[in-house]
Amino acid sequence: MSLGFSINATVADISHIASWPSSWNHKYSSMATVAIPTVHDNLDHIRWKHIDGSLHDFSVSLVWDCIRPRSNIVVWFSVVWFSQCIPRHAFLMWLSMGERLKTKDRLKAWEVSNGSILLCPLCKCCDDSHSHLFFECTYSCYVWDRAKQLIRIPMDSNKWHEITSTLTPIAVRNVSFVIVVKLVFVASVYFIWQERNNRIFKKAHRTEVKLFDDIFSMVRLKLLSIRFKSLKGVDVMKIIGACKPQGPMLKEGAEVALKWHQCDSMTDVMDKSGLSITPSCNAFDFQAHP
Known part of the structure; x- marks a missing residue:
């Protein structure tokens, strides 16, 4: 006791x-x-x-x-994390938004004297850095310009902070156009980073056209798994032959039908966000109800 x-x-x-x-x-x-x-x-x-x-x-x-550790809520949350996102793309995008990708310019802190080591593996003209890679490099600029034309993103800038600042206000809207824009933007970042690493570590190269085809094929495959709600005023939006992917990722000529919802048109989506529409693109085919 x-x-x-x-x-x-x-x-x-x-x-x-x-x-x-x-x-x-x-x-x-x-x-x-x-x-x-x-x-x-x-x-x-x-x-x-x-x-x-x-x-x-x-x-x-x-x-x-x-x-769990807690930090302040970031305004770009909806650009990265949304229910239709591709998880591995979203994770890399999360790193990109914080500019935490291990680009070569970080070697400067180690006093690397050989300047050729720091060159961008895509264009081999400028130092490899986050701002250069997305999307000031001639290689990535071509890919992003093609993407902008295809999905009608009304912006001229290829500077990272200006692009994200433009997308952030509309990213919270759960409408089909915004979902497509986010999928294409995040996929572009993912595949450009993948191509950059493949050139460094695997000595493998893809042309700008091939990379863009791979990006759009991946987005198309994702869209096939998404079910969109119907919307009055617009019947369907088809992603048609603006990009003809090659290889096993998707058969040439495949179409994805998207149902619009929560807004009467793509113009309505952008107008409510203070943006404008540039209609000079035939990538989408709209069919209105009679």
Whole structure:
């Protein structure tokens, strides 16, 4: 026995006492504030005390939500994470938005003297950096210009911060045009980074045209798995022969039908975001209800 109880004592053994042993109170002054447990016939449940003091049924997700690091909410969240995103593309885009990709210009901190090592592997004209790679490089600029023409993104700039600043306000809208724009933009970033790494580590090269075809083939395949709601005023939008992908990714001439919703037209989507439409592109075919 030790202080009135054995080392094997259970909660039930002490639940009948009216107060803690005086020797306990003398040795542990905090015991005076601890209530004596009561025993009932109900089954015990594991409960988790949230950071706000509330009790909840235990779950791993709830524990993680309590202990995870927290930062300020970023305005570009919807550009990266959305329900129709391609996960591996979204993860790379998340790194890109924070400019955390390991481009060669980071070697300057190590005092690398050979300037050729720092050159962009795509154009071999300028130093490899985040701003150059997206989309000031002649190679990536061509790919992005093709993408802009295809999906009618009304912007002239190829500078990273200006592009993301333009897309951020409209990214929160869950309409088919915005979804397509985000899929194409994020896929462009992913495939350009992939091509850059392939040239460095695998000595493999793709032309700008081939890379763009691969980007658009991937987007088409993703769109095939998305179900869009119908919308009054516009029947269907078809992505037709603006890009004819090669290889096994998608058969040439495949079409993806998209149902518009939440707005009456693509013009409505952009006008509500303060942007304008450049109609000089035949990539989309609209058919209005009679």
